[in-house]
Amino acid sequence: MAKVELKQPIVEEISNSIKDAQAVVLVNYSGLTVEQDTILRKELREAGVQYKVYKNTMMKRAFAGTDCEELSQHLEGTNALAISATDATAPARILAKYAKQFPALELIAGVVEGAYNDQAGIQALSQVPSREELLGKLLGSIQSPITNFARVLNQIAEANGGAAETEAAAE
Numbered sequence: 001m002a003k004v005e006l007k008q009p010i011v012e013e014i015s016n017s018i019k020d021a022q023a024v025v026l027v028n029y030s031g032l033t034v035e036q037d038t039i040l041r042k043e044l045r046e047a048g049v050q051y052k053v054y055k056n057t058m059m060k061r062a063f064a065g066t067d068c069e070e071l072s073q074h075l076e077g078t079n080a081l082a083i084s085a086t087d088a089t090a091p092a093r094i095l096a097k098y099a100k101q102f103p104a105l106e107l108i109a110g111v112v113e114g115a116y117n118d119q120a121g122i123q124a125l126s127q128v129p130s131r132e133e134l135l136g137k138l139l140g141s142i143q144s145p146i147t148n149f150a151r152v153l154n155q156i157a158e159a160n161g162g163a164a165e166t167e168a169a170a171e
Contacts, residue, residue, distance in 0.1 A: 007058060014054055014062035014081070022088040023112045025122060026071050027095055029053070030078040031104030040098050040105070047090045050083045070116040074108045088112050089125055096126030 018024050029037065044051040054062075056075040063069050082091035092110060099105045110122045117125060 007061075010054065010058050011061045014059060015066070017050060017081075017083050018062065018066060018068050018111075021083045021085050021111075023082075023084045023091050023110060024068050024071070025082045025091040025095055025110035026074055026108045027080050027082060027099075028077055028106040028108055029080050029104070030106075032102055036098075036102045036104075040094075040102075043094055043098075044082060044091070047094055048084060048086055049091050049094065050085075051080060051091075052083075053078075053080045067114045067116070068111045071109055071111065079108070092122050092126040096123060 032040070041051055056079060059075055059079070059081065060072045063072050082095055084090045089112075092107070092112070095105065095107055099107055107119055107122045107126075109119060110117050110125075112122075112125060
């Protein structure tokens with residue numbers, strides 16, 4: 001078998017992963033210990049993020065003609081891809097968290113919902129809360145006025161109820 005035939009399935013695997021992805025983040029993992037890498041991979045896996053190390057030449061071939069083509073300029077050294085098909089912020093959020101803990105981990109660039117982001121863009125994206133957190137905040141802000149209104153009505157009822165008791169006692 002020729003080398004190209006052996007590499008083609010890997011290029012197709014990368015292409016299929018990035019084709020419908022919400023977010024693709026490129027990181028340099030050089031200098032991470034096995035223990036640190038294991039911790040990072042576990043959290044990414046729990047968040048539904050695919051994290052894998054590929055050869056740079058394979059990634060370049062897979063990126064050609066896609067939204068991720070701009071990432072090819074950063075493919076030097078030891079790189080890994082974090083790909084999420086469902087949550088656009090999860091890879092950046094988790095990787096940025098661990099980049100603070102483990103300085104050896106470096107966010108390089110990414111493509112989120114079809115738009116290229118440099119290192120600063122990925123860092124900014126990592127500050128955006130998850131979808132669940134945003135929905136929770138929205139629900140809380142919707143419930144807040146209703147809860148406050150119910151509390152006020154309850155206080156009025158208690159105040160009026162207390163006034164009726166004092167009138168009954170006075171008679």
